[in-house]
């Protein structure tokens with residue numbers, strides 16, 4: 001844990017560093033009053049500290065903090081919910097059967113609508129025992145340098161100068177010599193271990209060495225197929241840098257969302273290394289005469305299992321059939337997770353392949369009968385050694401507040417905040433959370449001049465498959481080069497993306513397949529760097545943790561209350577003057593309620609936001625219904641409390657009202673309403689699309705308009 005991370009919770013107790021930070025935080029807004037209020041809040045909290053009980057749960061934020069006196073003080077200070085002792089008198093008066101009950105909002109704030117308490121009627125947070133996990137590990141770096149390979153000297157100099165790379169990673173050391181000797185290889189190696197250079201270096205080494213020298217008019221000699229457009233860009237960029245000393249080798253790319261006409265023109269000019277998504281390539285194979293694949297000497301299928309997940313198996317088969325079977329061709333399949341389907345793909349496209357699994361010391365021929373050559377159901381996956389994984393159990397109603405608190409904790413209350421990627425289940429959900437967070441914490445937009453952005457504001461980004469390609473590329477590039485910020489995204493960013501210096505991966509919705517979990521968390525802790533991951537789960541979903549630990553994934557629990565306490569500081573920025581004059585919220589339950597109200601007011605008052613929230617809610621439910629059948633017992637729509645879920649989208653109406661076109665709330669008997677809350681209404685429009693249609697639209701190609709049919713890229 002960095003020193004900076006350990007700052008986070010000390011923030012509440014008023015040590016010297018904390019006080020300074022709080023002061024500057026407030027100054028940024030130019031609100032001296034707020035600062036005084038904060039100081040008051042802290043001192044009030046300090047007065048109460050000895051009376052409160054200590055939080056029982058461990059918190060991963062926190063090993064260091066737990067050992068520090070200030071942390072222990074904080075836990076005591078900020079845990080009024082555990083006991084009525086220490087609760088300030090005005091709250092004590094209000095407490096009834098539920099010690100976490102907060103005063104009626106009408107008394108404290110100026111809300112016109114009654115809003116049920118965030119902290120009442122939530123399912124209990126189950127205690128989760130830490131299971132013993134047998135972890136698989138992989139050594140990241142080898143003892144060999146690129147210089148030890150028989151590469152062109154310009155290649156090694158280029159790697160040193162442009163990539164700042166001399167030493168090979170283990171996967172590179174094990175696979176590159178075989179690839180240079182002409183073998184077909186299947187490679188399995190952890191995320192962020194340098195698989196791109198594992199195939200790119202031998203491809204460029206080979207093409208630059210051909211005599212007579214190749215020219216762009218020789219056409220496509222190496223074909224690299226990847227599942228998403230961002231990966232096309234990333235891989236193409238790597239090739240561009242790699243061929244720099246060998247200008248006669250020309251890389252190019254094709255991907256959905258780009259203009260076909262300009263792609264055709266580029267194909268006519270000729271390119272030797274072609275990086276593409278399968279759908280768009282197939283489109284050109286069918287419709288572009290100038291594209292010839294008859295000379296292809298290298299076929300690379302990166303993220304091979306993903307290519308199959310997306311239903312591309314038939315497309316990839318068609319592409320392989322379009323290649324000339326007579327000429328010798330080398331094929332490489334790579335992924336951090338190789339599924340059973342990949343074996344089929346291997347059978348289709350590889351000749352006498354070598355299987356390299358970096359977690360196994362031995363290389364194997366694919367025909368080997370050994371157990372490790374078969375994909376096992378309970379296979380242990382390897383995650384980066386320096387990745388610290390954690391989970392937080394959050395009742396549905398409190399999800400939005402916990403996410404908000406976590407973002408603010410990591411982005412506003414750190415001296416150097418770093419970058420965070422938040423995975424959500426649907427595009428609508430990305431749109432909603434992006435707009436909401438930007439509105440409250442993103443500050444004013446200052447066109448083309450980020451330097452004018454107010455200090456303390458958070459930079460938010462969004463990425464999903466329905467965005468226009470231009471915007472997708474812009475966001476990908478901006479977030480890549482940003483020093484700090486939060487990217488809200490769907491699974492479209494889960495595979496292969498090498499976004500520098502991402503410190504936190506937050507999975508706000510569980511990914512389903514464990515493979516997806518592994519790829520998502522793999523966007524951090526790359527090439528031996530430190531990284532953190534946080535998984536949100538609801539109380540009814542805790543069984544999922546067993547499923548993860550069954551695959552060798554070990555996690556620590558972060559206490560939700562510890563995260564929510566961030567709001568005590570954050571709320572200072574949000575309270576209106578009138579609320580400040582009365583009594584500012586000062587315990588985390590109050591603060592969460594206050595901020596939730598602010599969000600709900602915004603959703604109610606802003607028509608566009610209101611629509612977005614409804615769409616996000618509906619799409620969440622639809623996506624929830626598409627978990628694979630083996631996880632249905634854990635993630636079943638009927639386990640969702642739709643009323644609580646609505647709150648997590650800032651909606652006050654019961655979900656049964658959401659699709660009421662007349663906009664008038666429908667009223668139902670209590671019993672009926674509760675049933676509708678749990679099961680939804682048949683008329684509510686929560687139709688369950690198939691898993692594949694969800695996934696495909698996420699990775700849409702942009703070739704067709706509107707919602708995309710199957711398999712286009």
Ligand SMILES: Nc1ncnc2c1ncn2[C@@H]1O[C@H](COP(=O)(O)OP(=O)(O)OP(=O)(O)O)[C@@H](O)[C@H]1O
Pocket residue numbers: 163165166167168169172189190191192193194195196197335336495496497498522523526527
């Ligand atoms: N030998 C090396 N030494 C240091 N950095 C390296 C080395 N090889 C590659 N890298 C860098 O490591 C980062 C991750 O590489 P890459 O994206 O190829 O990983 P990957 O194994 O394909 O990950 P994923 O499975 O997530 O797609 C890149 O920034 C790359 O430049």
